[in-house]
Amino acid sequence: MTALSLAEEFGLWPLIRAVILARLSPYEAAALITHLHRLPVKRSHAVQRLGCYVARGGAPVSIRLQFAQEEEQLRQTFLHELAHACDHLTLQNGRPYRQAHGPGWREWMAAFGLPAERVGQSEALALLRDRRLKVVAVCRTCGIEIKRLRRFDKRKRYLHSECGGRLVPV
Numbered sequence: 001m002t003a004l005s006l007a008e009e010f011g012l013w014p015l016i017r018a019v020i021l022a023r024l025s026p027y028e029a030a031a032l033i034t035h036l037h038r039l040p041v042k043r044s045h046a047v048q049r050l051g052c053y054v055a056r057g058g059a060p061v062s063i064r065l066q067f068a069q070e071e072e073q074l075r076q077t078f079l080h081e082l083a084h085a086c087d088h089l090t091l092q093n094g095r096p097y098r099q100a101h102g103p104g105w106r107e108w109m110a111a112f113g114l115p116a117e118r119v120g121q122s123e124a125l126a127l128l129r130d131r132r133l134k135v136v137a138v139c140r141t142c143g144i145e146i147k148r149l150r151r152f153d154k155r156k157r158y159l160h161s162e163c164g165g166r167l168v169p170v
Helices: 003-010 013-023 026-038 071-091 103-111 123-132
Strands: 041-043 051-056 059-065 134-139 145-148 166-169
Touching: 003 013, 003 026, 003 041, 003 071, 013 026, 013 071, 013 103, 026 071, 051 071, 059 071, 071 103
Parallel strands: 041 059
Antiparallel strands: 051 059, 134 145, 134 166
8 A cells, every 4th residue: 555545535536635735846845745645654563653654764665654543533544654754855854854743744644634743542542552561570569460561671670660669461
C-alpha cells in the first residue's frame, strides 16, 4: 500500500492534492505528489504509538500506522504522518529530517485542517496494549507483580522502585 492508495481509500486524496497545489509552485507540487505516490504505508505492531514517519538520512522510507485504532483517529494519524513527509520533502529534502514537530510541520497540519498535536489517543489501542501486558517479574519484598510488554533480561538485576526490593524475573 502507498500513501496515495490509502489517501484514496480514506477519501482524503482530493484534500491532500488541493493543499499541496495551494502551498507549492506547480513544479514543487508535482515533485511532492510523485514522492507521495511511491511512499509505502506499512502496518505497525506498536501498541503505544499510533503511527510514525520513517526517514533514513535524507530520504523518506515509509509511514507506519497502527491500524487497530478507531477509523477517524486513523485518518488523523495518517494526515499527521503525511504532514511529516510533506515537511521533510519540501523544506529539508535530501537532508536528515530535523524538528519533526517544528514550524513547517505545524503549517502542514493547519493546511490539512488539523490541530498541531503531537500525541493522539486511541481507546482501542489502549485496550490492545492492556491485553498484551504480561507479568515479567515479582518483587521479593512486597510481592507485587510487574507487568510489561517486554520481558526483563534474566542476566541483570532489577530493583522495585517503590520498596527497593529485588525483582525476580518470571
